[in-house]
Amino acid sequence: MKVKPVGIERTELLHKGKANNVWATNDPRFLELEASDRISAGNGAKTDVIAGKGEANNLISMAIFSQLEEKGIPTHYVGPGSNAASKIVLKAEPILLEVIGRFKATGSYVKRYECENMLEFDGVYVEYTYKSDNAGDPVIPNDAIVALGILTKRELGYIEYLTEQVALTIRDFFAECDGELIDFKIEFGRLPNGQIVVIDEISPDTCRILDAKTGMSLDKDRFRKDMGDVAEAYQEMAKRVAGLAEDEKSSTGGCAFMA
Numbered sequence: 001m002k003v004k005p006v007g008i009e010r011t012e013l014l015h016k017g018k019a020n021n022v023w024a025t026n027d028p029r030f031l032e033l034e035a036s037d038r039i040s041a042g043n044g045a046k047t048d049v050i051a052g053k054g055e056a057n058n059l060i061s062m063a064i065f066s067q068l069e070e071k072g073i074p075t076h077y078v079g080p081g082s083n084a085a086s087k088i089v090l091k092a093e094p095i096l097l098e099v100i101g102r103f104k105a106t107g108s109y110v111k112r113y114e115c116e117n118m119l120e121f122d123g124v125y126v127e128y129t130y131k132s133d134n135a136g137d138p139v140i141p142n143d144a145i146v147a148l149g150i151l152t153k154r155e156l157g158y159i160e161y162l163t164e165q166v167a168l169t170i171r172d173f174f175a176e177c178d179g180e181l182i183d184f185k186i187e188f189g190r191l192p193n194g195q196i197v198v199i200d201e202i203s204p205d206t207c208r209i210l211d212a213k214t215g216m217s218l219d220k221d222r223f224r225k226d227m228g229d230v231a232e233a234y235q236e237m238a239k240r241v242a243g244l245a246e247d248e249k250s251s252t253g254g255c256a257f258m259a
């Protein structure tokens, strides 16, 4: 379990992203990431504000990062931040890739290959996109990742291994919340000592999760596809994650999921 780091206070706002704010802190080793209520889709083509989304996403993201750490998967997560929408993280140099893991085909994959929606993969299917708003985040082949010097072949193998570990961990995590994980996006960065770690957020903004019983979307697809009840979906996932933490607390006397 992670507790709020003592003595780390946020100072100036460094960057206001599409969905998150990045703050400097009084210690140069750490940043504060604040999840906002802003929501966007289609590379910023569609935007809105969903009240309570930032807090819901941060609660879910902190719980997942704590789980990853417990499983020995390295992340930059340090602990809760100055408010319910914030977390303290180690400063890392972002690797310019979005790493996508898929258990079933949907979204851009179905458009690209014209396959059946929800085609089930054998294990987790991993692919990479080059993180560039200008270029439109295109899918990038492994050889290009190495040729462009984004990662060495060895690092790419390590990232694929970590992504598979993350996939299994978060699939189980959402299953405990009566959800089915369909696909997700994660990002990696390098710590000053060179170690590669999972960074950023893992939340209903970056995962597709269906209610295990009804098949209802409990993620950003509700916004992308104008399905309605967007705020409700984020609140529902946050409620389930908080419930999981309560169950853990009462059964172990500790709190495995929540930070």
Ligand code: UDP
Residues within 6 Å of the ligand: 098, 100, 106, 107, 108, 109, 137, 183, 184, 185, 205, 206, 207, 208, 220
């Ligand atoms: N995703 C994301 N950020 C992106 C693109 C995708 O978090 O910029 C997530 C998305 O929520 C889904 C997974 O990555 O869980 C796979 O998305 P896909 O490639 O199908 O793209 P989309 O259909 O979302 O454009």
